[in-house]
Amino acid sequence: MIVTSAFSSGGRPAPGQPRLPTPPSGWPIGSYDTYEGAQRAVDHLADNEFAVADVTIVGVDLMLVERVIGRLSWGRVLGTGAVSGAWFGLFVGLLLGMFGGQGMNYAPILVGLIAGIAFGVIFAAISYASTKGRRDFSSASQLVAGRYDVLCQPRNAERGRDLLARLAMGSTRSDI
Numbered sequence: 001m002i003v004t005s006a007f008s009s010g011g012r013p014a015p016g017q018p019r020l021p022t023p024p025s026g027w028p029i030g031s032y033d034t035y036e037g038a039q040r041a042v043d044h045l046a047d048n049e050f051a052v053a054d055v056t057i058v059g060v061d062l063m064l065v066e067r068v069i070g071r072l073s074w075g076r077v078l079g080t081g082a083v084s085g086a087w088f089g090l091f092v093g094l095l096l097g098m099f100g101g102q103g104m105n106y107a108p109i110l111v112g113l114i115a116g117i118a119f120g121v122i123f124a125a126i127s128y129a130s131t132k133g134r135r136d137f138s139s140a141s142q143l144v145a146g147r148y149d150v151l152c153q154p155r156n157a158e159r160g161r162d163l164l165a166r167l168a169m170g171s172t173r174s175d176i
């Protein structure tokens with residue numbers, strides 16, 4: 001199964017896709033409580049040689065869910081800043097070492113690593129201090145829908161509805 005996203009086309013929409021955000025079109029052929037269920041339905045349609053280019057999964061009743069991961073402390077903030085700065089500094093140091101002439105030189109790698117750690121710690125400290133204790137926790141946000149509708153263009157909606165009804169009844173064969 002190939003997974004695509006809005007960012008996978010290199011700035012150009014796929015053939016038949018709108019250039020600007022537009023409301024979805026089509027007739028509802030299925031509704032599911034989870035994205036996994038809607039994805040399973042579309043996969044079932046694809047397995048039965050259905051024209052899945054006519055299908056759209058639409059998340060309805062959107063919610064932004066923020067899950068708290070843990071408490072922030074100065075130690076955690078500075079440690080995270082040091083690690084992220086180290087990775088960036090190591091990357092820059094490697095580039096300078098490889099393209100700095102005279103073969104591979106390890107001095108730029110070490111300087112990049114140390115400078116990255118220093119800048120990472122400084123920027124993390126400034127960022128955390130600017131919150132003044134109003135947000136002493138880390139979290140991850142996720143956009144979730146209350147339900148997921150599968151829409152299909154009218155020309156194939158009836159066949160799609162029949163295939164999904166067979167899926168719901170437990171039959172995966174389309175020749176029944």
